[in-house]
Amino acid sequence: MHSHSPQRPPRVLSLLPMPAAEFAMAFTSTPRGARLARLFVAHCLDSWGHPHTSAVNETLTLITAELCANAVQHGRVPGRDFHVRLTAEADGRRLRVEVSDARAERRPAATVSPDLDAESESGRGLLLVATLADDWGVTDRPGGPGKTVWASVDVSSSAEPDPRLPQHESANGAAATRRGSDHPPRR
Numbered sequence: 001m002h003s004h005s006p007q008r009p010p011r012v013l014s015l016l017p018m019p020a021a022e023f024a025m026a027f028t029s030t031p032r033g034a035r036l037a038r039l040f041v042a043h044c045l046d047s048w049g050h051p052h053t054s055a056v057n058e059t060l061t062l063i064t065a066e067l068c069a070n071a072v073q074h075g076r077v078p079g080r081d082f083h084v085r086l087t088a089e090a091d092g093r094r095l096r097v098e099v100s101d102a103r104a105e106r107r108p109a110a111t112v113s114p115d116l117d118a119e120s121e122s123g124r125g126l127l128l129v130a131t132l133a134d135d136w137g138v139t140d141r142p143g144g145p146g147k148t149v150w151a152s153v154d155v156s157s158s159a160e161p162d163p164r165l166p167q168h169e170s171a172n173g174a175a176a177t178r179r180g181s182d183h184p185p186r187r
Contacts, residue, residue: 021088026081027068029101034068037084041097044086050095056155059132060086060097063151066125067099070149075101077146094134095153102146107138 023044027033045057071082080102133151
């Protein structure tokens with residue numbers, strides 16, 4: 001006779017099916033939901049062959065974080081979730097992230113002004129999206145009330161270091177792009 005010992009459940013991320021061309025999921029309209037959406041998009045991109053440290057993964061993860069934060073802060077309707085959809089074109093050259101919320105009357109402007117008050121603590125999220133994405137826009141939410149803010153990134157253009165980011169020389173003398181501070185990334 002053997003006893004049945006409880007086993008530790010497998011990690012949730014490893015159980016999720018990751019289709020080759022699309023990932024879509026609803027998240028609660030909370031900061032936690034926005035964080036989970038960012039993590040799931042990064043995981044999905046990694047499973048599609050864009051490692052966590054690749055430029056395309058970092059770029060789309062940052063864009064996703066900004067769009068989800070906006071959905072939670074500006075598009076939240078009590079009791080309604082926001083939705084994230086990540087797709088790859090058939091040829092794999094372009095990736096698109098869409099974040100949909102239930103608030104139709106609060107649409108972001110189609111153009112973003114870089115002339116922000118230096119003291120302002122907000123208002124830079126869509127400026128980041130406009131700078132990092134190859135294209136972005138706002139459409140009516142398909143199948144329901146609300147809007148969808150989307151951004152797309154050309155995979156081929158993301159393979160090269162972003163010229164808008166500071167270049168640093170690595171230990172072997174090669175130029176390396178580093179996002180953020182001059183401190184090495186934490187592991």
